[in-house]
Amino acid sequence: MKRRLLCVLVTVCLLMFSLQVVVLAADAPAKLPNVVILATGGTIAGSGATTTTTVGYTAATMPVDNLINGVPELKNVANVTGEQISQIASENMTNKVWLKLAKRVSELLASDNVDGIVITHGTDTIEETAYFLNLVVKSDKPVVVVGAMRPPTAMSADGAMNLYNSVILAGSKEAVGKGVLVCMNDVINGARDVTKTNTALLDTFRAPELGYLGYMQDSKPHFYKESTRRHTTNSEFDVTNMTELPRVDIVYGYENNTRVGLDAFVAAGAKGIVHAGVGDGSLFTEVKEGLIDAQKKGVVIVRSSRVGNGIIARNGEANDDQLHFVASDTLNAQKARILLMLALTKTSDPTEIQRMFWEY
16 A cells, blocks of 8 residues: 555656656747858948948948847847858959858858858849859758848948848748748848849849748748749759859840950850840840850850840740750849859750759
């Protein structure tokens, strides 16, 4: 009888202890994600002469530690550390910085102690850096590229909230596997389709035809769609051991065009040319002749458009099959250039490169 009573008492004590552990666990704060901020410069790290200076300011003056310390709320949403990759205005972005950035992102994401990456960046080429990383980063963990349209010294500066939202997004489970993202002005965009649509407005970053992926609201990401194109872990491109990228230049289409610029690019050693044609990638007669001559010399030709929206119809405004040209699908000229650079690290066969443009 005593033994049975003792067993009952032990069982009750164990149950009470277990219940207390459960209650304590429920009350314990959730573990914060580990997010690394890689800074490259840009307006988000800039400074102006006055609080009303929103043009004519100096970009890339503030180091990454100052950026982090300037948003103390970050400590409530993530364990944040920072590294300075470069300190430039993004119009000065280079392939060398891209390769350095891509390798460091991949190194960090390979660690179990890193849950996501935020990259602070100038807005002028933010879409290009994001798309490049979208094609070469080998991880499903979130990578978020963020910038600002106003420097931190300006009234109603947008950088602090953009950075706060981006850190939350980079540390979220919702962003896993979505590819590289651009997060500004409470909007989440995919790297492939986002573009800068206005020189100065805060809502400049849009995907005009294919739309936002989601929104940041109440410190949470809300996704409504995702890209169907290959990216990150599903990409065939790898820059791990690369020290340079093939030269690819862009030729712009316009009335009364000539082949002078095109020929200069070819003479300078371009391995590929993206032609940003009028309309559906149409070609001015003289420029078309120059493109044909370049292709015969082994230069890969991609037809894009200066319009900025829509699919470039293969064999539409040019007989691409006969001329061995590549159609850019919906990629604008600057992103077509990035995909072509990476494609040229694998092959110079226009048929195979066309396959890549359909898939990425």
